[in-house]
Structures are given as C-alpha cells and as structure tokens.
Amino acid sequence: MTQSTPDQPLRLASSTVSRRTVLRNTALGAGALAIPGVLAACGKDSGSSGNSKTVTFGSNYSDAIPKAGIAAVMDAYQKSSGVTVKINTQEHNSFQENISRYLKGNPDDVFSWFAGNRMKFFAAQGLAADISDVWSGLTGFSDALKKAATGDDGKQYFVPIYNYPxxxxxxxxxxxxxxxxxxxxxxxxxxxxxxxxxxxxxxxxxxxxxxxxxxxxxxxxxxxxxxxxxxxxxxxxxxxxxxxxxxxxxxxxxxxxxxxxxxxxxxxxxxxxxxxxxxxxxxxxxxxxxxxxxxxxxxxxxxxxxxxxxxxxxxxxxxxxAPIDGFMISKKAKNLEAAKALIKFLASPDAENAYQSKDNGNIPTNSGASTSNFSAFQKKCQAYIAGAKQISQFxxxxxxxxxxxxxxxxxxxxxxxxxxxxxxxxxxxxxxxxxxxxxxx
Incomplete structure (x- = not known):
C-alpha cells in the first residue's frame, strides 16, 4: 500500500462528484444511479473467501492525509496479526455515491462509513453484519458512542474510530x-x-x-x-x-x-x-x-x-x-471471521493511535487512545467535545x-x-x- 505524506501544506483539489448525488443515491437504495465501474469491482476476486489470512477493506479515505492515516492503521494490523489487508480505496464522494449498489453487489469484507442514521439506513436494509458479539468485548467507549453504533433493532453494526467538532x-x-x-x-x-x-x-x-x-x-x-x-x-x-x-x-x-x-x-x-x-x-x-x-x-x-x-x-x-466516523462489516462479507477480527482491532486504542500519527484534525473516540502527542489544537477539540451538554451528528x-x-x-x-x-x-x-x-x- 502507498502512503502519502506531503512535505508542503496540502492544497486540496476539486471533486467532480457532488454530495447531492451521494445523498440522493443513498436514499434511493436499489434504484440508485451509479458511475459504471466505480466500487462494483472492489470485492471481486479478492481471494479472501476461505482464507483467514486475507481480509478486504473498502475505503473512502481518498484524500492524502486520511489515506495515510488508514494506511498506517492497516500496516499496524498486518504486523500484529499476520493477516493481509487488501485496501480498495475509492474517491470519497464516489464511494458514497455508489454505496447501495456496492453493498448489494460484491462488497469488501469491511468498509468505512458513518454512525447514526447513515449506519441505521443500511442496517435496516439487511446490508450490514451484526457485530454485537464484537461489541461485547470492547472497552473504552461511552454509552453514547455505543448508542451511535446501534441499529433500530438494538444490535450493533458499527465501530467508531474518531469524531471531530x-x-x-x-x-x-x-x-x-x-x-x-x-x-x-x-x-x-x-x-x-x-x-x-x-x-x-x-x-x-x-x-x-x-x-x-x-x-x-x-x-x-x-x-x-x-x-x-x-x-x-x-x-x-x-x-x-x-x-x-x-x-x-x-x-x-x-x-x-x-x-x-x-x-x-x-x-x-x-x-x-x-x-x-x-x-x-x-x-x-x-x-x-x-x-x-x-x-x-x-x-x-x-x-x-x-x-x-x-x-x-x-x-x-x-x-x-461532532460527527462520528468508523467502520462496518458488509452482510456479504466473504470472510466474516477475519472481518470481525479486523473490526475489533479498528476499535482499539492501537488503531486510533496509528491513525492519529498521520491526521491531526480528528479526535480518537476510544478513551484508551494516547493523547501524549496531541497538539494544542487537538487538545482543544477534544475538550470542546467532552464539555458539550448535547452532541449532534450533522x-x-x-x-x-x-x-x-x-x-x-x-x-x-x-x-x-x-x-x-x-x-x-x-x-x-x-x-x-x-x-x-x-x-x-
């Protein structure tokens, strides 16, 4: 995998895909319009089926800085577990635009997504795997974060990695x-x-x-x-x-x-x-x-x-x-056991520390994550969220x-x-x- 850590201040390029279409197609579900070829092949021929040493990950972390953050996370997991993670990165808006078609087609085992109603929408459609058993062993998350990961049926479908004010x-x-x-x-x-x-x-x-x-x-x-x-x-x-x-x-x-x-x-x-x-x-x-x-x-x-x-x-x-970002497992995961092992790691302080080593704009959600290298800006962001009397998503x-x-x-x-x-x-x-x-x- 390729990491990108620019030496100069990042000047971000324009995206050609509008979030208007992203949201519209999320709402339309099976009838969603999609850009041909985008995401549809992410899970194809992944080689993960029946192989506990390989798991696939569909990623919307396409901008240079978050892409480097997720690469650091997956590198850490591969080194600690011996499992190969095949990352399929798509442009952020394109990923979201095609998410319904993707999940109903041939998706990766694990994919990046969002908490709250954005998560509940796909859980209710039966497109996400129940990970309540994973949550039973997790520590470091508040009741509010668990609630944000819970579907309308009371089961958990999502693990968070960070939020931001x-x-x-x-x-x-x-x-x-x-x-x-x-x-x-x-x-x-x-x-x-x-x-x-x-x-x-x-x-x-x-x-x-x-x-x-x-x-x-x-x-x-x-x-x-x-x-x-x-x-x-x-x-x-x-x-x-x-x-x-x-x-x-x-x-x-x-x-x-x-x-x-x-x-x-x-x-x-x-x-x-x-x-x-x-x-x-x-x-x-x-x-x-x-x-x-x-x-x-x-x-x-x-x-x-x-x-x-x-x-x-x-x-x-x-x-x-303070929106919450994180990960889910697709209902069609070819390697559910390996997917659950990966998503358990993604909820750990080690994963959050690895991500924070590359991205200084977000705040880890696990209370066990290290803050020793936080900048004054990150400390202020964290304190601002912690001091809130109420937190909305977006x-x-x-x-x-x-x-x-x-x-x-x-x-x-x-x-x-x-x-x-x-x-x-x-x-x-x-x-x-x-x-x-x-x-x-």
Missing amino acids: WAVFYRPSVWQAKGWQPPKTLDELTALCKTIKGAGMDAFAFADKDGWPAMGTFDQINMRTNGYDFHISLMAGKESWTDPKVKQVFETWASLLPYHQQGANGRIWQDAANSVYQKKSAMMVCGSGQIAQSFQGADAADLDFFPYPMINTEFGQDAVE MDRDTRPDFASQVMIPSLQSFINKPSDIDSLLKNIDAQAKSIFATDN
Missing part, C-alpha cells in the same frame, strides 16, 4: 495582527463581520457546491436559537418548518450572508478552507477534520476555533456538532437521507441564491417534510 475556525496570526477577538454573541459577531468587510476581507469562507456544507451552518444557528431538543425533533420530522422558530433561524442567517463569500453554490469546501489558509477569508464554519487538511506542518500551529456565538441565552453554546446524519438529499440540499442552495423569500421556502420544505415523514410519525 464543527465550530468557527480561523488563523490566530491574522486576527492578532488586526486586533480582532472571537465573538461570544450574535451582536458581537455581526459587528466583527462589518469590521472584517471594511478591512477588505470576506468574514466567512463559504462553499456549498456539494450541498452539505451549508447544512452545518443551519445546524449551528438552529441549535443556538432553538436548542438541541428542538433541532433533533425538527430533523426527525416532528416539528413544522413554518414554525416562527425556524423562520428566525433563516432570518438570522440572511442577515449574515452579506459577509460570506459570494457564489457559494459554485465552490467546494476545499476552496473555501484554502481561502482561510491564504488569508483571503477571516473564518469558516466547518469541521476540524476538514479544515485541518489545509493547515499542515508549521501552519498547523496557526489554526484555532471558537464555538458558534450565542444567540439565545436559554441555550447558550451548550450543543456541539443534518444529513440526524435526519432521513431522502429528506436531506431531496429537500434540504436544493432548499439551502435556493436560500443562498435568494435569501429574501423565506416564507415560500419554508412552506415548500414543510410540505415535502410532511410527505416524507408521514410513515415515521
């Missing part, structure tokens, strides 16, 4: 030079945005070509305005999108849009993150696991964050968005995949293009939500 990220050196301070309230944020705009910079780097990044901004403003419980209830289809509480979220967001990079629907998140790196934008709402890829080497010390500012004093800054993980893809992606992109027509937008979202969630509630 969403917040507002910025370059301290730039802010110190300008005399700017992290805002704690919405009024302070608005005043700061005006100052930054006056200095000739975009206050917020912003991108939504792939549809999902704007979801993170919505989540932040909604939880700060209406609290975690309302947000999760809204994501579950139990609240009306025409509720004045939701309208307030969009009105607040609309007031801040003039301070965001324009043309967001034509820009991918990597370009937005790089604009913060290049000192063209002052800050960005995103995940630490994303933006840290643009801050490597000496630049890693010049990346910091603050919680999204308080909007409603009732809820303060209690809620933190809109497209906290709600149904069809609602996220078919309704929220186009709706948020429409809002970005025309933020003045909020009433019509919310009526349209609400009508579609009632139809989609009708069988759930």
Whole structure:
C-alpha cells in the first residue's frame, strides 16, 4: 500500500462528484444511479473467501492525509496479526455515491462509513453484519458512542474510530495582527463581520457546491436559537418548518450572508478552507477534520476555533456538532471471521493511535487512545467535545437521507441564491417534510 505524506501544506483539489448525488443515491437504495465501474469491482476476486489470512477493506479515505492515516492503521494490523489487508480505496464522494449498489453487489469484507442514521439506513436494509458479539468485548467507549453504533433493532453494526467538532475556525496570526477577538454573541459577531468587510476581507469562507456544507451552518444557528431538543425533533420530522422558530433561524442567517463569500453554490469546501489558509477569508464554519487538511506542518500551529456565538441565552453554546466516523462489516462479507477480527482491532486504542500519527484534525473516540502527542489544537477539540451538554451528528446524519438529499440540499442552495423569500421556502420544505415523514410519525 502507498502512503502519502506531503512535505508542503496540502492544497486540496476539486471533486467532480457532488454530495447531492451521494445523498440522493443513498436514499434511493436499489434504484440508485451509479458511475459504471466505480466500487462494483472492489470485492471481486479478492481471494479472501476461505482464507483467514486475507481480509478486504473498502475505503473512502481518498484524500492524502486520511489515506495515510488508514494506511498506517492497516500496516499496524498486518504486523500484529499476520493477516493481509487488501485496501480498495475509492474517491470519497464516489464511494458514497455508489454505496447501495456496492453493498448489494460484491462488497469488501469491511468498509468505512458513518454512525447514526447513515449506519441505521443500511442496517435496516439487511446490508450490514451484526457485530454485537464484537461489541461485547470492547472497552473504552461511552454509552453514547455505543448508542451511535446501534441499529433500530438494538444490535450493533458499527465501530467508531474518531469524531471531530464543527465550530468557527480561523488563523490566530491574522486576527492578532488586526486586533480582532472571537465573538461570544450574535451582536458581537455581526459587528466583527462589518469590521472584517471594511478591512477588505470576506468574514466567512463559504462553499456549498456539494450541498452539505451549508447544512452545518443551519445546524449551528438552529441549535443556538432553538436548542438541541428542538433541532433533533425538527430533523426527525416532528416539528413544522413554518414554525416562527425556524423562520428566525433563516432570518438570522440572511442577515449574515452579506459577509460570506459570494457564489457559494459554485465552490467546494476545499476552496473555501484554502481561502482561510491564504488569508483571503477571516473564518469558516466547518469541521476540524476538514479544515485541518489545509493547515499542515508549521501552519498547523496557526489554526484555532471558537464555538458558534450565542444567540439565545436559554441555550447558550451548550450543543456541539461532532460527527462520528468508523467502520462496518458488509452482510456479504466473504470472510466474516477475519472481518470481525479486523473490526475489533479498528476499535482499539492501537488503531486510533496509528491513525492519529498521520491526521491531526480528528479526535480518537476510544478513551484508551494516547493523547501524549496531541497538539494544542487537538487538545482543544477534544475538550470542546467532552464539555458539550448535547452532541449532534450533522443534518444529513440526524435526519432521513431522502429528506436531506431531496429537500434540504436544493432548499439551502435556493436560500443562498435568494435569501429574501423565506416564507415560500419554508412552506415548500414543510410540505415535502410532511410527505416524507408521514410513515415515521
């Protein structure tokens, strides 16, 4: 396997596959459109059938830094177990776009995926193997993490390796030079945005070509305005999108849009993150696991964050968005015994330590993992998650995949293009939500 550890700060290239399609095809399941040839052959002729010394792994860790992290993990497992891991890496979005076809075709034994509803969707379809027996022997995970790995039937289908916080990220050196301070309230944020705009910079780097990044901004403003419980209830289809509480979220967001990079629907998140790196934008709402890829080497010390500012004093800054990534076993695994042995290792502190040796943007989920080499940035990320009163996953993980893809992606992109027509937008979202969630509630 090839490891890639760039000597220079990583400048991320554009992806040609949109997450709009990723989510749409996840929701469509068997009828999903797929790019011919992508993933379909991942498990083909793997040679793992009947061979306990070989196991295959389908990976979406395609960017240089996470790819090096997963390579380090698999190298560690091969050395400790004597088992060969055949890694089939696909471009991140392409992997997700073809996941339904992949799992129903000829999948690898183990594959990378996400916790929460994204995991439950495939568990409910019978496409993932029950690993409750593996979980019975695991240590170092909180009850909350086990819950995030549990399907609607009460069985476990997923093991986590890391999570990462969403917040507002910025370059301290730039802010110190300008005399700017992290805002704690919405009024302070608005005043700061005006100052930054006056200095000739975009206050917020912003991108939504792939549809999902704007979801993170919505989540932040909604939880700060209406609290975690309302947000999760809204994501579950139990609240009306025409509720004045939701309208307030969009009105607040609309007031801040003039301070965001324009043309967001034509820009991918990597370009937005790089604009913060290049000192063209002052800050960005995103995940630490994303933006840290643009801050490597000496630049890693010049990346910091603050919680999204308080909007409603009732809820303060209690809620933190911290998505969980990890692994599952396909129901069609050719070598279930070897797959379970690998996934048990992937849940161990040794695996998490190996991954962290290459990727400084994510936080290991096992309490036994070492933090001795953590940077100040990683320590702050870890403390931020640990101090949260509530933790959300992310809109497209906290709600149904069809609602996220078919309704929220186009709706948020429409809002970005025309933020003045909020009433019509919310009526349209609400009508579609009632139809989609009708069988759930």
